[in-house]
Amino acid sequence: MEERKVYTLKQVGQAIRNKIAEATQGAPFWVTAEIASFKVNRHAYLDLVQHEDGEKVAVMKGIIWGGTLGRVMRELGDDSRNILKDGVETLFLARPNYHLVYGLSLVIEAIDHTYTISALERRKQETVAALKAQGLYDMNRETVMPRVVQRIALVASEGTAAYADFMRHLERNEHGHVYHVSLFNTMVQGETAASEMRMALEAIDPTRFDVVVAIRGGGSRLDLEPFNDLDLARTAARLPIPLLTGIGHDTDISVLDLIAHGHHKTPTAVADWIVDHNADFEAGLANMLTQVHNSVLTTFAHQKENLTGTRRILALLPISQCQRERGNLHRCANLFALQTTAMLTASRKSIDAHGGRLAQLPMNRLRLVEQPRLRETANTVGALARHNFRLAMQRMGSLGEAIELLSPQRVLERGFSIARRNGNAVGDAGALKPGDELVTTFARGKAWSTVLKIEAHGEGEEADL
DSSP: OOOOOOOHHHHHHHHHHHHHHHTTTTTOOEEEEEEEEEEEEEEEEEEEEEEEEEEEEEEEEEEEHHHHHHHHHHHGGHHHHSSSSTTOOOEEEEEEETTTTTTTEEEEOOOEHHHOOOOOOOHHHHHHHHHTTOOOTTTTTGGOSSSSEEEEEEEOOTTTTTHHHHHHHHHHHHOOOOOOOEEEEEOOOTTTTHHHHHHHHHHHOOGGEEEEEOOOOOOGGGGGGGOOOHHHHHHTTTTTSSSSEOOHHHHHHHHHHHHHHHOOOSSSHHHHHHHHHEEEHHHHHHHHHHHHOOOOOOOHHHHHHHHHHHHHHHHHHHHHHHHHHHHHHHHHHHHHHHHHOOOHHHHHHHHOOOOOOOOHHHHHHHHSHHHHEEEEEEHHHHHHHHHHHHHHHHHHHHHHHHHHTTHHHHHHHHHHOOOEETTTOOOOOGGGGTTTTEEEETEEEEEEOOOOOOOOOOOOOOOOO
């Protein structure tokens, strides 16, 4: 029976350690892994893991000795809290260490923060691609920005400088605008920031606000990671009112910035944009009011000119109408006189003719035979004469009334007057000279006056009546 070769556990451990040292030649190498857990107790202890298709394919421990940890933290600067934490994929320089008691671990000597940033950028691009595939990338930008932004749902961390700057710029705006800001308090960095901001957006009633504003102060590039969260971006993209961001980073743009209706570098920039937006609307209203005012003035001026022309026409209408009616009255009077004379002449001739014929008939025949007929004829002629006379008198009365209306006394009673110099009526102001004494006759009474100034009308110019 062949003799068995038996090794102690220590021998096995030493052999493994020797093989590792032989394979690596003691040189460090770069390793990519996800930090599953990170704990610090003078030294930093890490659980490292690698996933493929959602399954763990490798697990190993890591350690950063205290002296090295301080240097690594200084090199990472403000990004250290975002790199050395659970769930971050990182690239580090490490040496393998196999301890006979504690087993295999990787002693980390340096961390390449650019790799982490690149990994985050890849995840950011993946988030953007997912939003585009789902039709959400441009959805919020297609919402309509109100003409006036006054009711603001603010997603921010209360008590921060970003919150104070935003509120100060709104409240102290030079235009005196009043804004109604409702704060939805939330963390804006850290592991729970993305979920808290998403819940804050879900709690907003869009019917009560004009816009949603998400702000935070400055920080490192990795501090923007919560704003690249896919679930947060989906919620923000579906907001039915515009989203404005001021995440406070000069060089990098988060996914939330990309899908927002408008993004700005700082919280104060968002506040200034809102103030300027409302000021532009106010200036547009003022310009519109000025245009309306000018249009009204122009319309009034045109209407005034039209009214002036109409007034002049109306002032001349009574005079021309009176002149036409006076001519009609004269024509009617002449016609009536001619008709009356003609009727009287015809009647006289008829009577003379009847008288001559009657004188030639024997008197006895007149008494015996023609007497009834003569009486009837005499009655008829008398009635006709009386009827024609009454008609003539009626027409004469109408003509007299018309002539009375045109009498000087009636003309004076309508407001006209007669000016006389030396007993003669004056019809032309050019015949007067300063110092002439005038006697003015009115409907009731006379007035004596002295000429102080004379103003004659030009040719074709009508007197102001």
